[in-house]
Amino acid sequence: MYFELAKRNLMRTKVRTILAIIGIVIGVMAISSIGIFGEGLKKTVLERFEDIANEVIITPSFSGGYSSIDKTIVSKIEKMPYLKSVIPLKNEGSLVYLKNKKTFTTIYSLDRAAITELFEVEKGSNRLSGSCVIGSNLAERMKIRVGNKVTIKEKEFTVAGILKEEGARFDINPNNAIIISEKDFTELFNKEDYSAIIAKVESLQDIEKFKDLVEKSINSRDKKVRVLELRSILERITEAFNQINLFLLAIAGVSLLVAGVSILNIMLMSTLERTKEIGVMRAVGASRHTILRIFLYEALILGVIGSVIGGFLSIFGGYFIELAILQSAKHLFSMATLYSILQGVFFGLITAVISGFYPAFKASKLEPIEALRYE
């Protein structure tokens, strides 16, 4: 019945009630839609890094005085558990000649399996016997085609394949590089030691165990290598996006704040207008607590209706923002969206109830005799 009373009071001032609800709808929509968009944005970015989350990069410990990783370490790591694949890598900067042009670029040594695992060959093949595979940007810049000849340190290589352009990577960047076999690399640069090892773990849970093992078996006496896990980079990206999302939410929160103020305003007006009624109710046996409840119900009704409508509309809001900014709304139907909506609805309700609390409290504190005299 208290609920019914509250409902009818709201119906008495329909326009005012509707305006207050619209305020909440907009606030909740802003929060939920931006939440949905933020999650979509994060996912879109993280998606590009998803397949490298299980990757670890082992580099020489430069701070420990090491500039390369020697063969014994590589074979130790190759024998370690937890790993799905181990790709030792050498690299060196070198002048490269093509016909009458020359450029300075990075030369990597990798085997064919590694190329297949790490990259995608766009044109040609990944054959490395006396031939090389080159990165897309380099090919484009130097106008190199499959079958062309490049010269590295007076040795001529046939271009066997050209790689597809790679996005941002943390391990190696092949876009401007040339990949040759280890045999050729050793011959050209006379370099036995490796510059890095790219390894993939079986499962993400094993990363810590693998790191511990490296510390124990390789770094026990002297810090020779560093293990960089890409997962932690992903975590940092996620963290950064979470912060951006939080900031966006805070901006959206302002609109909810405004809605809260408008509820506060209309309910204060309502309290004032109904002072005498409150007095009457107090006279016929309503306690302070009852008055508080009736007014809080009014705020709650505004909050529930506004939040539910806002939550529902935010699906469309999120859809259009994602479509406009991310050019795709494929992340719309996910748990994160549901979470964003629930979050918006929750904040809508909280705002309504908090805003309603002061007027309700004020109404409940009215002295019955004063309230009855009020005209």
Place this chain on the structure above:
Amino acid sequence: MHAVVELQEVYKIYTLGVQKVIALNGVSLKVEEGEFIAIMGPSGSGKSTLLNMIGCLDKPTKGRVLIAGNDTSKLNDDELTRLRRDTIGFIFQQYNLIPTLTALENVELPMIFRGLNRNEREKRANELLEKVGLEREINRKPTELSGGQQQRVAIARALANNPTILLCDEPTGNLDTKSGELIMEILTNLNKEGVTVIVVTHDPAVSEFAQRIVKIRDGKILDKRGD
């Protein structure tokens, strides 16, 4: 018979700015159970203050007010609310019905505050509205009722929780003679059923229904006819 209302040397002093207004100046009054009394006096005499005191809506500055044996000065807000709800029925000059509620719901209201269930409430509210002759108007809102009808709904509401005392503040003040007479008739019948009725009025026609008239002027009781 025992006193359901007892005022002992009650003072009510308001401070308006620097000026002190003495609304009640040492009022002592006893009302026995089942009495019908009229409190009369000109405006500003303190009669409404006296009624509010009895109705536990106001607390005395000095002195004691005992309602059904309870010293109101010793009760907290919740206890006073309960006392009002269960012991006292209010009838106001302005009827003071809740405009969003139907006649039936208005009568149910005090029972809601008391925590009665829906069936009990509706049954009693129907009975009470029938008693005041409004069985056909139960679903009307106050604005759809005449002044006399509204006041009868208010009486039904005042009776909802079976009060010992009915407090009426100029109950016929806004009504035409005929409606006013009907209201007074209902009040007289209720008094015959054992309800203590206290009416504040300055209308001699109203006070005629009372067994006893208490005259008040400048916050003091002048004489007590029938004491």
